[in-house]
Amino acid sequence: MSTDKRIRKIVIAGGGTAGWMAAAGLSKLMGKNGNLEVKLVESDDIPTVGVGEATIPTLHIFHRLLGINEQEFMAKTNATFKLGISFENWRDVKKDYIHSFGFLGKDSWAAGFQHFWLKGQQLGIAKPIGDYCTEHLASREGRFAVLPKQDLNHAFHLDAALYAKFLQEIATKHGVERVEGKIDKVNLDEETGYIQSLDLANGKHVEGDLFIDCTGFRGLLIEQALHTGFDDWSHLLPCDSAIAVQTTSNDKFPPYTRSIAHDAGWQWRIPLQNRTGNGLVFCSKYMTDQQAIDTLLANVEGELLNEPRVIKYKTGTRRKHWNKNCIAIGLSSGFIEPLESTSIHLFQRGIIRLMQLFPYDGINEADVDEFNQQTMTEIYNVRDFIILHYHLTERTDSAFWRYCKNMPIPETLKHRMDLFGKSGRVYKKADELFGENSWIQVMMGQGLMPERYHPIVDMMPEEDLKGFLQNVEMGVRKKVDSWPNHHDFIQHYCQANID
Secondary structure, eight states: OOSOOOOOEEEEEOOHHHHHHHHHHHIIIIITTTTOEEEEEEOTTSOOOOOOOBOOTTHHHHHHHHTOOHHHHHHHTTOEEEOEEEEEEEEETTEEEEEESSOOSOOOSSSOHHHHHHHHHHHTOOOOGGGGOHHHHHHHHTBOOOOTTOOOOOEEEOOHHHHHHHHHHHHHHTTOEEEEOOEEEEEEOTTTOOEEEEEETTSOEEEOSEEEEOOGGGOIIIIIITOOOEEEOTTTSOOOEEEEEEEEOOSOOOSSEEEEEETTEEEEEEEOSSEEEEEEEEOTTTOOHHHHHHHHHTTOOSOBSSOOEEEEOOOEEESOSEETTEEEOGGGGEEOOSTTOOHHHHHHHHHHHHHHTOOTTSOOHHHHHHHHHHHHHHHHHHHHHHHHHHHSOOOOSSHHHHHHHHSOOOHHHHHHHHHHHHHOOOOOOTTOSSOHHHHHHHHHHTTOOOSOOOGGGGGSOHHHHHHHHHHHHHHHHHHHHTSOBHHHHHHHHOOOOOO
8 A cells, every 4th residue: 555645536335315415525515625536436237225205404504515505406306395204103003293393482591491381281271382383383284485594494305316316416517427337346455454446347446545335235345345343223123124115296295204103113105296205114023025015005195106115124333434444424334214314314414524524644543433433422312212212102002012112222212211201301412413302292292291390480470481382382373374385385486397
């Protein structure tokens, strides 16, 4: 290996959403100033998973960094707005709730809004908690608009394949070279164990200084070549399979994702401008592939646009996300499952974190350790939040739900649940994705109500509390009433050119 350890050549192995996000981000934000050469190796013969069609509001960060125009992006990806997720049959059969984006009411310095609401509930003067959140009410009423200086508490439903194509155009414009071919061999330096180059099946040879593994579940570089290791979380998140299918749209798309729990998993319904994305996530120990296909097809709306596709996966994470001169971005880094639409967020965070810790003058183990530590902190938070949905349930109607209800859970999650259940308190720590409002909505939605509220609430006279709750609720109602119908706004704001 050369004595010059500076990073000049970046090779991205694999395309799809993760690969082209990395290519667009690195080339536009770092390519010219960093004097970096970026190549992306992708084979037309290898399909991408391509079903990650729902996002969370943090995508705005990535889009702002890249200067992406929201209307153009939405029109080109057949996108609609997403204000939250409707969880149906999760707490129990026919018991539903919404986990919305945005904020619940108004907090005080000493206590979150939930404490004031809890006392209001006891006194019979509080409405359902969702009435104190703009995005929650707008979800239920099918309204939305984008206005100047508005908080960016919305996300998107999008066509993942079109999104990758959209990002490819940005990346290519900023100098990324796409190399067609299937990776046949990963060549390692005998002394350091670093990746030196990739041999492609078509005879091409691609050398690099830094390699980004976006090869999906296979992890061709990070696992098959570098043997990084994998922590299996199947005992905590037992679903290991998914069926995906697309159907025609009914033109009445709601501004939220639907997550409908079934006997051995859950079904997603994601509305795009031109079609609906559907899928069933399930556990193969309790349901066969054919049973899953039959269950999904019996619960979709519209005509089928393609044949159901079976996807197999294992929940868990790589033990290192940066190993030697390879960084795993996307499904190659691990998979938690799509319940709260966190995949694209984790792709984005890995890319931004790499740019923040970029090894211009050579790889430094302190940077590598910091990258891995930050990544794992965030992933553990996401993991615990997803486990919460399965474990905190009243369902005992099937073997799958009985297992989830009774399975051992991480101490970190148990502490959060105990803290909230006893005192109504929730805290967000640094580097965690999900904040107080998300934990509150899901814990309450799944049936965990605090035993008491913060005593400081009692310092507010009952009439003042009533007025406070009414003012918050009226403010939310006034804002939502000013928004148009979601479908109508999309036709005006970002209508796609659908053939």
